[in-house]
Amino acid sequence: MTLDIALLLRQALLDLNVNGTTLKVVLTRDSDVNLGLTDRAKIAKTHQASRFLSIHFNGFDKSARGVETLIRPAANGNVNYADDHSFAERIQKAVFQTIRSFDPGTKDRRVKDQKLGVLSDGPMGNTATSHPCRACLVEIEFIDVEQVDKLLNTNPNAPAVRAAIAKAMAQAVLDDLTNG
Amino acid sequence: MGSMRFEGRTSREWLVPVLVAGLLAGISACGRPELAGRHPYTPLFRKAAEAARAHPTGTIASAFAEAASANTLDDAARRWGAFLVRYPPDAETEDAVQKRYIDAARYELIRVLYLIGKMEQGDGLFEKADPLGLGG
Numbered sequence: 001m002t003l004d005i006a007l008l009l010r011q012a013l014l015d016l017n018v019n020g021t022t023l024k025v026v027l028t029r030d031s032d033v034n035l036g037l038t039d040r041a042k043i044a045k046t047h048q049a050s051r052f053l054s055i056h057f058n059g060f061d062k063s064a065r066g067v068e069t070l071i072r073p074a075a076n077g078n079v080n081y082a083d084d085h086s087f088a089e090r091i092q093k094a095v096f097q098t099i100r101s102f103d104p105g106t107k108d109r110r111v112k113d114q115k116l117g118v119l120s121d122g123p124m125g126n127t128a129t130s131h132p133c134r135a136c137l138v139e140i141e142f143i144d145v146e147q148v149d150k151l152l153n154t155n156p157n158a159p160a161v162r163a164a165i166a167k168a169m170a171q172a173v174l175d176d177l178t179n180g
Numbered sequence: 181m182g183s184m185r186f187e188g189r190t191s192r193e194w195l196v197p198v199l200v201a202g203l204l205a206g207i208s209a210c211g212r213p214e215l216a217g218r219h220p221y222t223p224l225f226r227k228a229a230e231a232a233r234a235h236p237t238g239t240i241a242s243a244f245a246e247a248a249s250a251n252t253l254d255d256a257a258r259r260w261g262a263f264l265v266r267y268p269p270d271a272e273t274e275d276a277v278q279k280r281y282i283d284a285a286r287y288e289l290i291r292v293l294y295l296i297g298k299m300e301q302g303d304g305l306f307e308k309a310d311p312l313g314l315g316g
Contacts, residue, residue, distance in 0.1 A: 037274065056275045060284075061228035068276060075315075114279055117272035139276045144231060 001153060001162075003032065005140065006055055008166035016174050023174075037117035044133050045125030051087065051173055052135035054118050059144035066107030067096040070137045072120065073113040079121050080131035085111060087176045088136035094172035095138055098165050103151050106141065134176065140165065217254030217296045224291055225284045232281075240267060244281045248288070253296045260289035269308070283309070 010025045026047045028040040035043075044052045058068070069092040074081040088111045099106045119135045126133055141148045152158055223229045229248030235241035247263045250256035263285045273279045286309050293302035 037272070056277075058276055060231070060277070060280050061225065062231045063227060070276060112276075114276065115270075115272055117274065120272075137275065 001143070002055055002057060003029070005162055005166055006030075008163055009053075009055070009169050012163075012167045012170035013173060016170060018174065018178070023177075038120065038123045040118050041120055041123035041135075044135070045123060048125070049133050051176065052119075052124060052133050053091065053169070053173065054116075054135075054137035056137060056139050057141065057143040058139040059142055062144050062146070064142050065105060065145055065148070066109040067092060067099060067141060068109035068139045069095075069111045070114040070116055070119075070139070071111060071135070072116055076115045077121060078119075079126050079128045080134065083131070083134045084119075084136055086180075087134040088138075090172040090176050091136055091138050091169060094168035095140055095165055098168040099141060099151075099161075102157075102161050102164070103147070105147060109139075111136075138169070217252060217257070219253050219295070221250045221253050221256040221292070223248040223256075224288055228281075228284060240278055240281050243267070244285060247285065253292050256292045257289065257296060257298075260285050260292060264289060 006027055007030070010027060013023050013025045016023060024047070026043060026049065028035055028043050040054070041052070043049075058064075058066075069088040071081070071084040071088045072078040078084060092108070092111050096106065096108045114137075116137055119137060121127070121131065121133075121135075124133050124135060141152065143149060143152065150158075152161055155161075225248070229245055232241040232245035232248070235245070243263055243266060247256070247259040250259045264282070267278070267282050267285070269282050269286055273282070286305060290302050290305045290309065293299075293305065
């Protein structure tokens with residue numbers, strides 16, 4: 001399902017018209033293969049990406065709910081913490097509000113700091129003096145909760161919900177690119 | 181039926197001091213770490229442990245389920261300690277799922293250490309866990 005959302009997001013980003021040009025979108029994977037954390041970040045550097053968004057689904061005890069977006073703490077070498085936070089806020093708001101419009105049972109778990117390997121600035125090509133790539137990791141919802149599984153996976157309306165989430169994330173990326 | 185007599189006392193008269201002595205011994209045993217460690221263990225995050233059982237071997241979820249299946253407090257302390265060596269709280273994480281298992285393991289271990297009377301070790305881990313986000 002993560003890959004499905006990523007493919008939907010890619011299409012939603014390509015469908016956006018930004019001053020007559022289309023965005024370049026690169027996926028770290030487009031099939032069910034798993035790359036190492038550093039390798040994923042290196043893809044951002046190779047393609048000189050300006051935004052890096054890692055998409056995940058949460059899970060714990062089959063009852064916890066909500067959307068959360070994670071960024072690397074400044075204390076752990078994040079050279080563009082404020083930029084990452086701004087990007088993460090936009091993604092968090094977009095995903096949370098979209099899911100809430102379909103299911104009021106979701107919860108805003110907000111933007112949080114976490115020492116995540118995939119968001120390391122070095123492999124991504126960011127340095128203290130030059131940090132063009134903003135990065136965050138979104139945990140869309142707790143997929144081990146039956147209600148969430150129905151909402152995003154098994155209900156007849158699930159493909160439409162996933163598409164709406166992807167579209168909202170695409171708009172959040174565009175807002176961040178255009179408004180900084 | 182009359183009560184049995186031992187050197188002039190009825191069995192009921194003997195029973196009271198025997199019960200009181202047994203109770204005192206029991207209370208004393210509960211306060212002794214080496215005995216408290218033999219008490220049965222039930223994890224704090226029971227629902228998470230049950231859900232983790234379904235995950236394949238070799239994953240952090242299966243390691244969490246394995247640690248949570250300890251029978252006694254001593255066994256739980258050993259298993260949660262081993263879990264946190266394998267998945268250190270200060271290491272890089274992959275996602276929120278991994279961090280939540282590590283945080284939960286840390287609180288399980290702190291709780292067990294308190295329950296078996298290892299206050300200083302528990303306090304040390306509690307301070308490192310920094311639940312108030314003081315960053316000390």
